[in-house]
Structures are given as C-alpha cells and as structure tokens.
Amino acid sequence: MIEYWLMGIDLVFKWYSLVLLIGGVFIGLSFAALPGLSNTAALVLTIPFVYYMDPISSMIFMAAIYGGGIHGGCMLAILFKIPGEPQSACTTFDGYPMAKQGRSAEAMGIAFLYSSLGGVFGVIACIIFAPLLAKFALAFGPAEYFAFVFFGLSVVSSVGTGSILKGLISGAFGVLLATVGMSETTGAFRYDFNTRILKMGFEFVPIIMGVFAISELIKILIEGKGTAQLDVSIPKWTVKLPSFKFMRETKATFLRSSIIGTLVGFLPGAGATASAFVAYGWEVRRSRHPEKYGKGEPRGVVASETANNASYGGAMIPMLTLGIPGSASTAVMLGVLLLKGIQPSPIVFQQMPDLVYAVFVAMVLTNIIMFFESIFFGRFYLNMLKLPFSIIAFIIVALCSVGTFAIRNSIEDLWIMAIFGVIGYYMEKYGFSAAALVLGVILGRLAESSFIQAVQGFGLISPLPFLTRPISATLILLGILFLLLPVIQKYLSDRRIV
Amino acid sequence: MRKSKDLIPALFLLMLATFAFVLTFYFPEVATWSTSTPATDRFSVTGATWPRIVLCVIFFLLILLVILSVLKKTPIAHEKIVEEAESEKNLKPAIAFVLILFCYLFLMEILGFPLDTILFGFVFCLTIGRKELNVGKGCLISFIISILIVLIFSRYLYLPLPKGTWIFRAFSEFVMF
Numbered sequence: 100m101i102e103y104w105l106m107g108i109d110l111v112f113k114w115y116s117l118v119l120l121i122g123g124v125f126i127g128l129s130f131a132a133l134p135g136l137s138n139t140a141a142l143v144l145t146i147p148f149v150y151y152m153d154p155i156s157s158m159i160f161m162a163a164i165y166g167g168g169i170h171g172g173c174m175l176a177i178l179f180k181i182p183g184e185p186q187s188a189c190t191t192f193d194g195y196p197m198a199k200q201g202r203s204a205e206a207m208g209i210a211f212l213y214s215s216l217g218g219v220f221g222v223i224a225c226i227i228f229a230p231l232l233a234k235f236a237l238a239f240g241p242a243e244y245f246a247f248v249f250f251g252l253s254v255v256s257s258v259g260t261g262s263i264l265k266g267l268i269s270g271a272f273g274v275l276l277a278t279v280g281m282s283e284t285t286g287a288f289r290y291d292f293n294t295r296i297l298k299m300g301f302e303f304v305p306i307i308m309g310v311f312a313i314s315e316l317i318k319i320l321i322e323g324k325g326t327a328q329l330d331v332s333i334p335k336w337t338v339k340l341p342s343f344k345f346m347r348e349t350k351a352t353f354l355r356s357s358i359i360g361t362l363v364g365f366l367p368g369a370g371a372t373a374s375a376f377v378a379y380g381w382e383v384r385r386s387r388h389p390e391k392y393g394k395g396e397p398r399g400v401v402a403s404e405t406a407n408n409a410s411y412g413g414a415m416i417p418m419l420t421l422g423i424p425g426s427a428s429t430a431v432m433l434g435v436l437l438l439k440g441i442q443p444s445p446i447v448f449q450q451m452p453d454l455v456y457a458v459f460v461a462m463v464l465t466n467i468i469m470f471f472e473s474i475f476f477g478r479f480y481l482n483m484l485k486l487p488f489s490i491i492a493f494i495i496v497a498l499c500s501v502g503t504f505a506i507r508n509s510i511e512d513l514w515i516m517a518i519f520g521v522i523g524y525y526m527e528k529y530g531f532s533a534a535a536l537v538l539g540v541i542l543g544r545l546a547e548s549s550f551i552q553a554v555q556g557f558g559l560i561s562p563l564p565f566l567t568r569p570i571s572a573t574l575i576l577l578g579i580l581f582l583l584l585p586v587i588q589k590y591l592s593d594r595r596i597v
Numbered sequence: 598m599r600k601s602k603d604l605i606p607a608l609f610l611l612m613l614a615t616f617a618f619v620l621t622f623y624f625p626e627v628a629t630w631s632t633s634t635p636a637t638d639r640f641s642v643t644g645a646t647w648p649r650i651v652l653c654v655i656f657f658l659l660i661l662l663v664i665l666s667v668l669k670k671t672p673i674a675h676e677k678i679v680e681e682a683e684s685e686k687n688l689k690p691a692i693a694f695v696l697i698l699f700c701y702l703f704l705m706e707i708l709g710f711p712l713d714t715i716l717f718g719f720v721f722c723l724t725i726g727r728k729e730l731n732v733g734k735g736c737l738i739s740f741i742i743s744i745l746i747v748l749i750f751s752r753y754l755y756l757p758l759p760k761g762t763w764i765f766r767a768f769s770e771f772v773m774f
Contacts (some may be wrong), residue, residue: 549730
C-alpha cells in the first residue's frame with residue numbers, strides 16, 4: 100500500500116503534473132465564474148488537450164478542473180447572488196446577505212477555507228472506501244456487470260431532470276444509440292443505412308460535446324443569459340479568513356456537513372447540489388436559532404460549502420471503482436478514461452495502482468491549490484464576467500470541433516456533434532436527461548456484451564441468470580428500489596397529509 | 598386546461614422507436630449459439646436480439662409517459678405564457694447560431710479548419726456578437742484566437758485537423774506545418 104502512495108506522490112510532484120494541477124484548477128475556477136457554463140462544459144472542452152496526455156496526466160488534469168469548478172461557484176454566489184455553478188445556489192442563502200451587510204470578505208474567507216477542508220475530507224473518504232469497494236467488486240461476472248449497468252442507469256436517470264421516467268427513457272435511448280454499427284457479439288451491422296460513419300457506430304465524444312457544450316450555448320442564447328447581459332460592477336477584492344475561535348465553534352457543523360456531502364456525493368445521481376441542500380437543511384433543523392439562517396448566518400455558508408466540496412471525493416468513488424459516474428461531470432471523466440483505453444473497474448486498482456493513487460494525491464492537492472488560487476486570483480476570475488459571450492462561444496465551438504474531429508479524423512463526427520447539440524437543447528427543454536443519454540451510450544456496449552454472455556451461459560433469454568446470483572440480484576433490486584423511491588416517498592407524504 | 602407538454606415528445610419518440618424496431622427485421626441474420634444447453638434446445642442470439650430488448654423497454658416507458666401525460670393536464674398559467682413568449686423572442690440569435698454552425702461544418706471540408714475557423718469567427722462576431730463588440734475588435738480577436746488554436750493543436754499537440762481541398766489545402770498545410 101505504502102509503495103502505491105509513494106508512486107502516486109512521485110507522479111504528481113513532477114513539474115509537468117503540478118503545472119496541469121494548477122492549470123486545471125485555474126480553468127475550473129474560471130468556468131465557475133461564467134454563469135450558464137457548467138463545470139461539465141469545462142471538462143468537455145479540455146478533451147482535445149488530453150489526447151496528447153498519458154492517462155495519468157489526463158486524469159490529474161480532469162480531477163483539478165472538476166475540483167476547481169465545484170469550489171469556484173461560491174464567489175458569484177456571495178457577491179452577486181448568481182450561483183456560478185448549481186451547487187453554489189445554497190451558498191447564496193447566507194453568503195449574499197452577509198455581503199449586503201458589508202461582510203463579503205468574511206463570507207469569502209469562510210467559503211474558501213471550508214470548501215477546501217470539505218474537499219479534503221471527501222477525498223480522504225474516497226481514499227479509504229474506494230479500495231474496499233473495489234475489493235468487493237472483484238467477484239463480478241457478466242451477470243453482475245449487467246446488473247451494475249442497470250443499477251447505474253436507474254440511479255443516473257435522475258441526473259439533470261425532475262422525472263425519473265424521462266431519465267430512464269434518455270438512458271434507454273443512449274443504450275440504443277450504442278447498438279449502431281457492428282455488433283460485438285455477432286459481427287452484424289445494425290442501423291448503418293450503408294454509410295461509413297454509422298457502420299463504425301457512434302463515438303461518445305461527439306455526443307458529449309454536443310449535449311454538454313453546444314446545447315448550453317443554444318440555451319444561453321435563447322434565455323439571453325450571456326455574460327454581456329449581466330450588468331455587474333466588480334467590488335474591491337478582500338478576503339478575511341475565519342479565526343480559530345470560529346473554527347472551534349463550527350467544528351460540529353463542519354463534520355456533519357462533510358459526512359453528509361460525502362455520502363450524498365457517493366450516491367449516483369445526487370451530486371454536489373443535493374449535498375449542499377441536504378447539509379444546509381440539516382443545519383437549519385438542528386440550530387437553536389433557525390430564524391438566523393437566510394439572513395447572513397456564517398454557519399449556513401460553512402454547511403453549504405463544506406458539503407458541496409465533500410461530494411467531490413464521494414462522487415469519484417463509484418466512478419473509479421465501478422465505472423459508474425454519479426454526475427454529468429464524472430461521466431465525462433469516465434469518457435476520457437475510456438478514450439485512453441481504460442475501463443474503470445475493480446481490476447484497475449490491481450493493474451494500474453499508479454493511476455488510482457496519483458488521482459488520490461492530485462485530488463488532495465487540488466483542494467489545497469484551489470484555496471490559494473481563489474484567494475490570490477479571485478478578482479481575475481470575477482473579471483471573466485466581462486468577457487463577451489460571442490468570444491466565449493466562438494472558442495467553445497472551435498475547441499469542440501478540434502476535439503471531435505481528432506477522434507476518428509471524420510467530418511461526419513462534427514455533424515453528429517452539431518445535431519446532438521440541438522437534440523441536447525430540446526432534451527433539456529422537455530425535461531429529459533442528457534447525462535443519462537451519455538451514460539447509456541458509454542455503458543451500452545458493456546451492457547449488451549455482459550447481457551449476452553450471461554444469457555448464453557444460462558441457455559435461455561430470461562431474467563433468471565441475473566436474479567439467481569446474490570450480487571446481481573441485490574443490485575437489480577436496489578436499482579428497482581431507487582426507481583420506485585420517488586413513488587414511495589410521494590405515497591408516504593400524501594398519507595401524512597391525509 | 599391543456600395537455601401536458603410531454604405528450605408531443607413522447608409520441609415523436611414512440612414513432613422513432615417503432616421505426617427502429619421495424620429496422621431490426623432488416624439486420625443481417627448473423628447468429629451466435631448458446632453452448633450450455635443440449636443441441637436441440639439451443640437458442641440463437643442475433644444482432645437484433647439486444648436492440649429489440651432495449652426497444653421493448655423503451656416502448657414500455659414511452660407508453661407510460663403517454664398515459665401519464667394524457668392524465669396529467671396542467672392549467673395554463675399567465676406567467677408561463679409570458680415566459681414562453683419571452684423565450685420565443687430570443688429564438689432568432691439561437692437559430693442564427695445553429696445556422697452559422699451548420700455552414701461552418703459544411704464549409705470545413707472545402708476550406709479546411711484554419712480558414713473556415715477564421716471565417717466563422719468573423720461571421721460570429723458580426724452577427725451574434727454585434728451588440729457586445731465593435732466589428733474591427735471582434736474580427737481581430739477571433740483571428741488571433743483561430744490562429745492560436747491552430748498552432749497549439751496542430752504544431753504542438755499534433756492533433757489532426759481538416760485541411761480542406763484545392764488551394765485551401767495548401768493554405769492549411771502552410772499554417773499547420
């Protein structure tokens with residue numbers, strides 16, 4: 100174990116990796132300061148850069164962007180009541196009132212410090228639990244893998260949409276898209292319409308670029324939320340770090356929020372936004388003075404920022420160990436790993452410990468770097484608000500084109516990207532989940548091959564091979580339970596009202 | 598009262614799924630056989646097996662969505678109508694963006710990435726960005742960004758980029774190598 104850690108530290112503490120870490124945090128923080136453009140878009144746009152990198156460097160870079168993106172949203176939330184990222188929405192409740200009372204420096208200091216501390220807590224949880232989960236998952240066969248894909252799709256179907264049914268439909272269409280091209284089990288061509296590009300099947304990168312980047316641009320244009328439309332004046336940049344007395348007083352809030360953030364972040368589909376809201380709600384309920392919350396209570400900022408950053412480590416656990424991303428951002432990271440020829444699974448912990456432990460070290464360092472970067476360069480990130488939207492959109496389209504073309508040297512992939520940009524916009528408009536669609540495309544082939552292998556071994560197309568093995572049966576039941584959870588919750592709340 | 602907005606997309610997807618299901622009957626009949634059962638009981642797995650299973654799930658989910666959207670009728674709120682009318686107003690720049698994007702991709706095969714991106718930047722600044730930037734500044738910025746992107750990705754990161762045809766290919770090769 101210790102040799103793996105030393106290997107990870109050795110890989111991350113190279114000048115090249117440190118530059119990637121600092122640069123990744125910088126990109127993540129910059130995108131967090133651009134309202135409308137998500138952390139996922141930042142990750143998608145770096146895909147052309149990671150082609151050049153080895154798998155370890157690309158994951159270090161991605162982990163830094165992801166961490167920086169989660170952290171950076173608090174600046175706009177506190178100063179302008181604009182959550183740069185959805186997970187910072189909760190920070191506006193007390194951060195903005197603090198700023199209005201002239202305590203913006205104090206609110207910023209609390210947000211920066213507790214973001215980093217919460218992030219480190221989440222990463223430590225990831226370091227402890229990911230290898231344990233990986234060990235457990237080593238017993239997986241085709242039936243278990245299929246069950247896991249089912250479980251993943253059923254829980255991720257709630258990402259980015261209020262309706263689980265629509266999320267499931269999106270995921271199922273993603274799985275169907277993955278069937279286009281040559282079948283891995285029979286060699287037959289499907290849905291190819293005798294065209295070269297469809298014979299090769301859909302690559303997930305053009306789809307990711309389309310639904311996460313191009314569709315966001317369309318959405319921003321339609322909603323008129325381009326950066327130039329925001330009329331904001333940037334205040335003087337000061338940060339006041341909290342005192343040790345304050346830290347002692349809030350240590351219970353910190354611990355509770357960290358645990359909630361990590362646990363909720365671990366649940367696929369829940370993510371940083373849910374973590375922040377659950378932790379904040381918990382603090383309000385526990386407080387002796389709940390009336391203070393929403394009016395500039397520093398503990399509110401502590402709870403929200405600690406929890407949303409703690410989810411960073413939690414969300415990485417299922418992605419690294421089982422290849423099941425808990426959010427749109429981790430789905431992009433999974434895509435990058437697949438692009439590098441690595442299928443995240445328990446075996447990765449045995450075969451590529453250098454990758455896993457380098458990512459762990461990088462995640463810890465990300466939380467430290469982002470603390471200093473946000474204090475010293477905060478004003479620079481706020482200036483991103485002044486960048487004209489047309490320039491940002493132009494850069495995004497050009498980078499998406501480079502990244503998409505490089506996959507197979509094919510112009511047709513660029514058309515797929517553009518078409519999925521439009522589809523992605525309409526999916527969001529009608530409440531379908533782009534993240535579930537992407538996950539369906541990414542996991543579709545694994546689902547097919549594991550399903551066919553399992554039923555061929557059984558000799559019959561039936562659900563029995565999945566229900567007669569304990570792990571796969573548990574996973575399938577858990578997936579079904581997850582799907583039925585909202586219905587059960589609604590039924591219980593209706594009964595309570597009656 | 599009006600029907601839920603889910604009905605039209607659900608019906609559209611249902612049609613799409615039906616079309617996909619019909620297509621499965623035209624897949625080439627390449628089969629693999631199960632090996633665990635006696636030869637007489639063996640069943641075949643063709644290329645159509647898995648898509649049909651997925652489509653059956655899709656049908657079930659979509660029919661559920663259609664039923665729910667027919668049952669759930671929503672009242673027309675005044676704010677909703679105003680909101681929809683507001684978003685209609687902003688449709689023009691979005692349509693312009695999509696059209697420019699499609700033209701950009703269409704011309705890329707002919708002009709190559711460097712020239713096409715410079716042109717796209719100019720057109721983009723003149724249309725979408727005309728309220729934010731003056732024409733000269735916008736064009737200059739987009740020109741510099743295009744050249745930077747080409748240099749970074751082709752010369753330093755060695756990524757392949759479309760080169761175009763005829764004289765434009767020569768221009769792309771000049772810029773990229």
